[in-house]
Amino acid sequence: MTYDADNIFARILRGEIPCHRVHEDADTLAFMDIMPQTEGHTLVIPKASAEDIFSAPPAVLAATMQATQRIAAAVRKAFDAPGVMIAQLNGPAAGQTVFHLHFHVIPRYAGKDFRMKSGPMADQATLAAHAARIRAAL
């Protein structure tokens, strides 16, 4: 599969579609997932055009994993989460729906399940407040 430059995350990176931004550096962007599986669900993506983990050069992966570690620490602090799940899907058979490499950072709590993918959309004010909480914890 070739990289589709009009996928939703490419459009977010170009500023064509808004997002609730948590952090940005030269190589990566972190923002709130619009259909959070738990409160605080954040996505970390490389700015480079890579469809999945197999097509990302090592330097892109390194930068994205470092950003993911940093964002996960801030999410853990901001949401007082004893656990943090990092998920990354490759290919439709694995459940990937957006074909620009991304890491899900999902706060987890003992005995509390997470919602299935493609659940309800969170309201914009809630996402904005959650992004601000994570930014404050960075």
Ligand code: 5GP
């Ligand atoms: P995947 O299923 O590919 O692993 O993850 C794609 C994620 O992108 C899903 O969790 C979905 O909720 C999220 N998503 C889809 N469209 C948008 C959007 O327009 N904005 C944001 N912030 N997240 C999106």
